[in-house]
Amino acid sequence: MTRSRGPLLVAVSGPDGAGKSSLVGRLSALLAERGLTVVALHCYGCFLCRRFPVPPRVSEPEEPGGGEWARRAGDPERRGSGLRRAHAFLDAGELSARIALARLRARRRARGGDAVVLTDRGPLDGLVKFDLPAGAPAASAFRRVADRYGLTLLVETGPETLRGRGWEEVAGPPTVWWARYRSWSRRLPRITRLDGERPASRVAAEALDRILEAVRERESERRREAGPGQAPGLGLEPAGGGDRRRRHVVVSIYDDAKNPAYRGGGALVVDKVARRLAEEYRVTVVTAGRGGGGEERDGIRYVRLPVCRAGPRAGQLLFLTLLPFVARRIRHDLWLESFTPPFSTSFLPLTTGAPVVGIDQGRSAEALWRRYHVPFFLVERLGLRCYRHIVVMNAADGSVVRRLSPRADVQVIANGVDRRDLDENRLGSGRFILFLGRIDTWVKGLDLLLDAYDRAGPPLELLLAGSGTPAEERRLAALVAAHASGPEPRIHWVGYAEEERKRQLLRDCAFLVMPSRHETFGLVALEGMSYGKPVLHFDLPALRWMRDGGDVAVPPFDVAAFGRRMNELAADPALRRRLGRRSGLAAQRYTWDEMTGRYLALAHRLLDTPAPARRPRKRGASWQTTR
Structure with missing residues (x-):
């Protein structure tokens, strides 16, 4: 059961040209946006392979030509020469040491949370590269390393696709390499095949699903081993237990119904949204208070930051200052941040890898500029550019936010009200x-x-x-x-x-x-x-x-x-x-059921489907680019 301990180790395997390195980069971004700690490790062979990049077949110069592959495949002596076995041991040993260090780094960064170590080369690639006899000690060394991996993603591409991505015939025919991959993949555990001929986004989406499924299985295994009443490494839990398998959504807002200096409509909106999200997710509300601590009410965990003693204005600034630190301490899969004056934004997306949705209920920097002539709006405009998902209450604000943050996905979700039947006898009356x-x-x-x-x-x-x-x-x-x-x-x-x-x-x-x-x-x-x-x-x-x-x-x-x-x-x-x-x-067109349902749909979209790819650093670059 040791595989369930520590970070999940995932290898992306396949021949050069299959897009392994770029897929690892894409998966790192997708997993980080879902709140997992990710360490990406690029393994290009041992230090001899990196210093002297020689194709593995060039070990006997007197045997050039494509026929060498057929002779070597049927001759165990040629496949297992002493130098070749020593080289394989060196490769396996360095791979084992590097992944051990990467797992240690991931464990320290995760602080008890879920972590994933991604490598763009795994034991399967080493076995294919050296193609040793199955019973050779060097092959056993690679197989012991393979036992430490929780998942190996084998990106399968056809020979023509590899040639189109720069495959060189000096490395050998692609069909021979794929024969080796298929042969060795049947002997190793936890191999998942991906169709590399499909569009890049679909390959990444399927790979992400496989990794998240493995993470969920490990979490279930930890719960079984921990026994009832315990939940190791799951961060902030509701006091009453509950279904810990659900994703964790955090909603932050300075306003609160118990804050006598505020008690605005924002607190009511957050309460309605939190209750709707709690139907399918674990929900924590982070808000301001005179004293710290937390409580659970109606299945929702409330955490209050002790900032109100500083006064209304200083309390808002303290709340904005503390929020990024709180986001580092509370494990979450999605964060909904209701903007707080005077700066509105707290640059929260820079401090968490999970998706952050900014909710524009209190963006008032422009109004404060007109009132106090203090340029709060400069910080607000800079902060808005950090957000990729923003909810506004009306179409006019939507146009403004789209102009200030062109890359953001801006949605208009109005506030709601309880449905009431009109009393015709009272229409027009009033004192x-x-x-x-x-x-x-x-x-x-x-x-x-x-x-x-x-x-x-x-x-x-x-x-x-x-x-x-x-x-x-x-x-x-x-x-x-x-x-x-x-x-x-x-x-x-x-x-x-x-x-x-x-x-x-x-x-x-x-x-x-x-x-x-x-x-x-x-x-x-x-x-x-x-x-x-x-x-x-x-x-x-x-x-x-x-x-x-x-x-x-x-x-x-x-x-x-x-x-x-x-x-x-x-x-x-x-x-x-x-x-x-x-x-x-x-x-009657603005019911709470309709409006909170839109927040729930947004949470489903961000948590249950792959996030969009980040823009490449160079124009026209593709995630399929390899070394």
């Missing part, structure tokens, strides 16, 4: 105008909202619901006090609304206002639409998904126009009824 969201005066445009409300003087009162940092809450309290006029205040800030209180506010309001200077999607708007409520907002590109969905858009930051439309909606229940019906029908 107040509602703002619901995080308290951030400048980003959310609360100063613009209060100015517009003062100018218009609509017949309905204005309720502000939400919480933020202590500084932002003090700023809002001062603004509300400054706009309070008359004996009866008409602007009320009710603070943070728990879930039941939020649903009640959405049911009882006449319509929602969203005066934001910057938005990524506007989850609150979608929640209001699901209750059949119109939404009044500035015409930002990120909010144009609401067009013709019962929304009312005014030119960006036109306070006078915002006040006029606010007055119209407050004074006209029939208008609110028409727009509310359209809002409710539009919201």
Whole structure:
């Protein structure tokens, strides 16, 4: 059972010209993207072969010509001369030493995780090269080395294909070499044949599947040997055990429902996505907290980084700083990173070999530049280029991200909402105008909202619901006090609304206002639409998904126009009824089941199929190129 210990040793075998070295490079990239530690070893024979590259048949100069192969094949004495046996022992010994060092290096880098050592030459190639008698001691040495390999991939190509890739006849006819490969491959264990005549991508895909299958078999064997209740080398596990054979998906986000300074819509989105992914994968959520540690809830592992004590702004920076180190400690097959201000990205793909999906729920560097005149966007633009998979909430942001990161696969996956049936009796009704969201005066445009409300003087009162940092809450309290006029205040800030209180506010309001200077999607708007409520907002590109969905858009930051439309909606229940019906029908296209299903499909695509090949260093180069 020793084969299940340590890194998996995989050889890519075949004659020169079969594309072994390039296939090893391709497989190294594919395996690394799936979170495995990979060490690639290029074995071009012993040091004599590398220093004096002489074809193996040129050992008896007096026997030139193609007939030599036939004579040597039927003459064991010629095949096993003393010098030839010594050369074979040297080759086998050096191969054994090099793979031992490579396995040690892989074990140290993996730190208990799964690791693979790839060699572009194996014992099978050595046996074919020297073609010793089956009972020769040198042949036994190669076969002992073969027992250490968990898998040998034999790339089979036809003679014409080899000649087309530069095969030289001085090395002997390809048919003779293939006869040797087929003969010796029947005597060695764990040989898998690959059709090298197929396109390069299909060869790599099949090879990847065989390696991953071998890794899974070794993991099952380790579990059987460890016994129940133990899982050696599987990294962070849920406290309750669970099915450890499932792939591990990590979702990171600074926002959290227990963070009083944030508690935005991003936490709700991550919770919904994590629950859907947990149906088929092991899921860990990495988020911020006042204290470290972790807990398990509803089958999902939560790990909190102790950064919130530093304050909201410094906490975000600390979270971005710690995230790459956390990614090195938590073993994972896929990482979903919800971008965090002010830099949004954390350059996470540079620190992990597993696929990383950036989720653009909080990319606000441009808005922060306009507010503070600090060029956070320079770091954000550089970081976006590191990501190969990015999810955005709306088509406008998708266009921006594709421009900033042309090589990324950018997908638009909107936020979702629970499906609700429209209550026709409540359409158009309502007792107040509602703002619901995080308290951030400048980003959310609360100063613009209060100015517009003062100018218009609509017949309905204005309720502000939400919480933020202590500084932002003090700023809002001062603004509300400054706009309070008359004996009866008409602007009320009710603070943070728990879930039941939020649903009640959405049911009882006449319509929602969203005066934001910057938005990524506007989850609150979608929640209001699901209750059949119109939404009044500035015409930002990120909010144009609401067009013709019962929304009312005014030119960006036109306070006078915002006040006029606010007055119209407050004074006209029939208008609110028409727009509310359209809002409710539009919201039914954005269900959580549909949107989280798209995340699940993305995870399947990244985890269950081979990743795309990395671009070659030279234009026009092919992975089939060999030495």
